[in-house]
Amino acid sequence: MSAALAAAGLGIRRGGRWLVRGLDWELRPGELVAITGASGCGKSSLLTVLAGLAPPDEGTVERPLPLALALQDHGLPGDLSLEQAVRCGDLPLTPWWRSWWVLPQAGRARARAALDRLGLAAQARRKVRHCSGGERQRAALARLMQRDAPVWLADEPVANLDQGNAERALDLLRAAARAGRAVAVVLHQDDLARSCDRILRLGGASDELAA
Numbered sequence: 001m002s003a004a005l006a007a008a009g010l011g012i013r014r015g016g017r018w019l020v021r022g023l024d025w026e027l028r029p030g031e032l033v034a035i036t037g038a039s040g041c042g043k044s045s046l047l048t049v050l051a052g053l054a055p056p057d058e059g060t061v062e063r064p065l066p067l068a069l070a071l072q073d074h075g076l077p078g079d080l081s082l083e084q085a086v087r088c089g090d091l092p093l094t095p096w097w098r099s100w101w102v103l104p105q106a107g108r109a110r111a112r113a114a115l116d117r118l119g120l121a122a123q124a125r126r127k128v129r130h131c132s133g134g135e136r137q138r139a140a141l142a143r144l145m146q147r148d149a150p151v152w153l154a155d156e157p158v159a160n161l162d163q164g165n166a167e168r169a170l171d172l173l174r175a176a177a178r179a180g181r182a183v184a185v186v187l188h189q190d191d192l193a194r195s196c197d198r199i200l201r202l203g204g205a206s207d208e209l210a211a
């Protein structure tokens with residue numbers, strides 16, 4: 001199957017050193033790929049370049065638009081409820097004349113369903129700043145997961161979660177991939193990475209099949 005996102009000869013340079021160089025890599029529809037590597041090796045930098053938030057220093061990235069990205073520092077606005085914060089994920093696709101305050105009912109239902117899938121139905125109306133770190137992280141994932149984009153990129157979306165919630169979140173991402181999306185997720189937990197279809201290991205051997 002043809003790639004949903006493709007990097008060719010990709011080089012990323014930060015602070016006077018190459019984090020990534022000569023990377024040829026594809027993300028295909030239907031697969032869940034883990035991106036791993038030691039802290040500081042360049043995973044977040046790679047994701048921002050793949051998403052188009054920063055330009056490559058070498059090489060090219062071909063990507064579809066829209067594309068959904070969940071940043072490591074998700075920055076959900078503290079004064080919004082979880083449901084409102086999740087619905088902000090629709091903003092890039094909302095015409096200026098229809099602010100998110102009046103998004104159609106379908107947007108609300110989608111946000112509620114995404115929160116529900118991550119075990120946050122009861123917290124939907126709670127303000128972000130009154131939620132725990134893990135609840136905020138799951139809400140950030142819900143915001144990603146209600147986006148109807150062919151490519152989802154998530155930077156450490158389960159870093160603050162207990163094993164059960166982390167596995168549940170990964171299962172949801174895997175199900176989305178099986179439904180045809182191309183999903184890449186930065187992970188530090190080896191067992192979770194091995195449960196993905198493929199691993200892109202930065203700062204070492206490049207691309208390998210998960211066990």
Ligand SMILES: Nc1ncnc2c1ncn2[C@@H]1O[C@H](COP(=O)(O)OP(=O)(O)OP(=O)(O)O)[C@@H](O)[C@H]1O
Nearest residue numbers: 014015019037038039040041042043044045046072
């Ligand atoms: N704009 C910048 N200027 C200088 N150095 C930078 C810049 N952006 C990133 N770096 C450095 O590049 C390295 C890679 O950062 P990055 O955030 O991509 O790492 P990471 O693999 O995501 O780490 P972590 O697992 O801790 O999130 C770090 O050493 C970081 O300090």
Ligand SMILES: [Mg+2]
Nearest residue numbers: 043044072155
């Ligand atoms: Mg990072």
